[in-house]
Amino acid sequence: MEEWLLKASINQLRDFLRGRFQDIGPYAADTGARVPELPHTLPVALWQEADQALLNRLIQAVKSLLEEIPGNGWTPRAIEWLCFFIGRAQIKDPPVMGSLIGIARRGHWLRGTDDGPRCYVALLRTLLNLDWVAEPKFWLDLPAEVQKRFPGIVFRGLLGHDMQAAFAYLRRAAKDAKHARQIISVLGDIMDDATQRSQVIDQLCRALAELPPAVSAYLTKWFRIYEWGDLAAEAARPLPQPFHPSCSAIVDAGWKPELALSA
């Protein structure tokens, strides 16, 4: 680690991080080398090596960078690198989390940046990576331009609350293979958990017939590649009761599985 970085002021750290992620000026990473350096590598190493005083300065520098966007030359790709760094370094400290949540709630990256939905979704993804949980209404109320292009982020946000609600949304929102790719990517995070895995397969089997053919074909194929299961074969089996999108209402009304079985 370069000595000056360990002693750098907040302003110097801000300039350093801005140069890395915007890929310009004296702090740009050597991304064109035979063995290229990626923009986030050195900042993550700096974060991991930092003592408390340096961590505090880094936190302030990151916070001020978040607040200067969309000004100061922040392109969508540079914003993605900044967000990627925050997620990779797991910067959960209140000043940074507060800024991220404030930006998410206000949504001003949506309107102020080039390709606003892309920048906004990079931010939401980072918040999810930092274990932020927003209420289902937040996800369902995301602007149509975000939901139309990135239904995967809503699906993932809803998964944090209610798997049935997430799959109900999926049935309504997934239209093409690009959307299916987002869903597969989100599921990649939870399929190693055996309990969740069986629930996901069950939900997907029910949804498969209602999804557009391009979506179900993509999901079926990648389930097979990842060895998560044979969705087509699973879907052909009789499904256990009770699992229906409306079952939460039935459960609320006093329904018990053992009563259904005895009936």
Place this chain on the structure above:
Amino acid sequence: MGFREAIEQSGWDTARQQDAGRLCAGLRQALRRTDYTPDDQIYKNLDCDALIPDAHRPRHPTSRLALLDELLAKRPGSPDDLKKAASDFCHDHKREGPEDKLAPAHVLGRIWSANDLLDLLLSQMGEIGHTATNEHLRKIIERASLGDQQEALADLWLGKELRPMWSFYDPESPGNPLTRLSGTRATTIDRLGLGEYHYERPTEELVQWGHRLPDGKKAMTPTAWDGGVKCPYWRPGGRTHPLGATGRFGDGDGLPEVVHAAVTGGALAVRISFVAG
């Protein structure tokens, strides 16, 4: 050919020529690598690359004289500043070498750190809503066929977008440059002269793949400006420089190497796979 000849051709007055001579000595010192023999190899690359003219020549890479001119104008105070100024100059003059017209007819090979590739891909997947883990992507590399990798990574860059990507090809195996690399980490990095992974990051997990250049995209022979000021393992001349570490390959057994604009997963022609330990 070289900095000395460049100064002699410069037409500068005696005082400036002497300044430039001192600057060259300083540059040699600033670029020295005590962990590599010869320790002044990086300077030698800049000094000896036959593709770089001493003085300005139209339709040729930027000259050595241009580097000296810029360094004399900046007058870097310390060795670190001098190295940084030379690095910035190299950065500004990448992909200026002659076009390699054979390269587009070959599948080009690439070896890279697995973690760096996964991070680069993940950084582009914000829109997909993925977490910071890379297990999902590792499965794509481990299990997906070429066609499925092309589909999954179609619009994702395999190198930093808008930056040069280094590749090699094998004239004796135009459809798959990986076929004759013997398949192990040691022999692969030896043949390709990737000292970065032999000396500096010896435990780094590597991936390999083949890609085709998109129509109309050119590949250039790298010059010392592409080689930059950090890598003593590279040599000018347009071929990889085997390390000789495994004793299997001599200097003559390098493969043609090129620099070109980064490509996306849609350009894959040989599937991405992990290089065996």
